[in-house]
Amino acid sequence: AAAGWPLSELFDRQFASWLDLDPALDATNRVPSILNGGLGKISPVYWGACLGAAAAIDLYGLRKKRSDPDYFPGKLGFDPLGLYPSTTTGKRRMELAEIKNGRLxxxxxxxxxxxxxxxxxxxxxxxxxxFKPVSDVVETYGSIGGYGM
Structure with missing residues (x-):
């Protein structure tokens, strides 16, 4: 989840031009957030779609909880690579890792x-x-004595 922030700064303008849309980044390439006031650039349709998708996933989880006595939060039956451990100790470690990674x-x-x-x-x-090629960073540091200031 955290990788999405810098990736959007790197690729937003490129994707926006491909889709013939206005970029969501501000003039200094910052991602829209509550603190920098850029959330108004994002379409309400997008926010509605996000809310709808989150509600659908949550309702699916609630249905699973009611029908499956072995259900626990996060067990939605999606593990195409088979990474979820089969041992009790492994399951506990994986569940704890998921919580810690989400919080981080x-x-x-x-x-x-x-x-x-x-x-x-x-x-x-x-x-x-x-995030930048090393040659660009070295050239910039050598010519102005700092980067982005």
């Missing part, structure tokens, strides 16, 4: 939003070594 992703998204709000420019521009 939420913290990362919140951190990205605050980072962009405080710094006033995109996460990918604040950490160029992770």
């Amino acid at each position: 992703a939420m913290i990362a998204i919140t951190g990205f939003a605050f980072q962009e709000f405080v710094q006033q420019y995109a996460v990918v521009d604040q950490t160029p070594l992770l």
